[in-house]
Amino acid sequence: MLRIADARTGRIVEIPSAHHHLLRICVHLPVIDNGIGAMHLRVLLLGDVLARTAELHGLQALTVLTAPDLPQEQVQALDRVMAVLGIHPAATVGAHHPSETSSASADVHVLAHGTGQQHTVGGVQIDVSQVGTAHPNEGGPGSLDAAAPEGTDPLAVRMLLLGHAYRTPVMVTGAALAEARRTLRHWRQLVADWAQESSRPIPADLLRQSHAALADNLDVPAVLDMLRRVEKDADVPAGAKFETFAHLDRVLGLDLAREVGHQRQVTP
Incomplete structure (x- = not known):
């Protein structure tokens, strides 16, 4: 419900x-x-x-x-x-x-x-x-x-x-649009980088909190704030971060996986 x-x-x-x-x-x-x-x-x-x-x-x-x-x-x-x-x-x-x-x-x-x-x-x-x-x-x-x-x-x-x-x-x-564009570019590059790591399940507490926020009068800002915290949380594996961002983008619709497969190449 x-x-x-x-x-x-x-x-x-x-x-x-x-x-x-x-x-x-x-x-x-x-x-x-x-x-x-x-x-x-x-x-x-x-x-x-x-x-x-x-x-x-x-x-x-x-x-x-x-x-x-x-x-x-x-x-x-x-x-x-x-x-x-x-x-x-x-x-x-x-x-x-x-x-x-x-x-x-x-x-x-x-x-x-x-x-x-x-x-x-x-x-x-x-x-x-x-x-x-x-x-x-x-x-x-x-x-x-x-x-x-x-x-x-x-x-x-x-x-x-x-x-x-x-x-x-x-x-x-x-200014607000410029900040939104910077965040989108940053998140898309992170998602592309995380996609190269082994997949890990979304932490149960993150899944529960995000779904509860959305179910509670469509609190999308709370979900965005949660993603900002996940991005910086060293205790969440890269593979789990990828799955979390990809899962919640089903609602956000921000095309966060756009850069997957187009990662920056590092010259040896």
């Missing part, structure tokens, strides 16, 4: 309900006025992390995406953004119709904070807090083009957003 704070009541609710093994998620995309912005990215990302967490806990997840009626170019832009941010495609995409079966039967509704409850019927409601950018006029308000210019790693945007609890506002700045 996963435990989520219902924005309607403030109470912690277990999902899915007892004896169910399918978690039905409905992601409600805010209105798109001037391109896909940072708030759209955060709502999409939260739905993706919820689905990934459910699957890590042995559940099936079905995600539907409701959005305003979009012109074809915005539909294509949305597909591109989801692809580069590692967001799994939704099973169905449609316009906002709260009474439709796919929305009305959802266990969880994911919305941008302040958009109201008019698009949800039943289920638990997750309100994703606001996200701003230091340069809101570049490439549209908080657009991916502004956040991750050509030649940089767009997954740094994913990492930056994952580093904040979903109910906490986020400001995307150049």
Whole structure:
């Protein structure tokens, strides 16, 4: 079972309900006025992390995406953004119709904070807090083009957003993105180095703590903090560090094994 704070009541609710093994998620995309912005990215990302967490806990997840009626170019832009941010495609995409079966039967509704409850019927409601950018006029308000210019790693945007609890506002700045990119490069190189060592099982306490954090209202920042500790823990074998990072990347979606097989060659 996963435990989520219902924005309607403030109470912690277990999902899915007892004896169910399918978690039905409905992601409600805010209105798109001037391109896909940072708030759209955060709502999409939260739905993706919820689905990934459910699957890590042995559940099936079905995600539907409701959005305003979009012109074809915005539909294509949305597909591109989801692809580069590692967001799994939704099973169905449609316009906002709260009474439709796919929305009305959802266990969880994911919305941008302040958009109201008019698009949800039943289920638990997750309100994703606001996200701003230091340069809101570049490439549209908080657009991916502004956040991750050509030649940089767009997954740094994913990492930056994952580093904040979903109910906490986020400001995307150049310095914060640069730090996220440095951490991603560093971790990917470490994972590639650890992959050359003999595989070792994930320590039971790390597995238990990480799964508990994710099950407790999607506490992804706690998981990232745990990985930072594991990285420096001399008592955890390299092979176990590799397995820990690879396992949790199933939820993080940061492509941490990207450099495996491409290690730096040392000349004798």
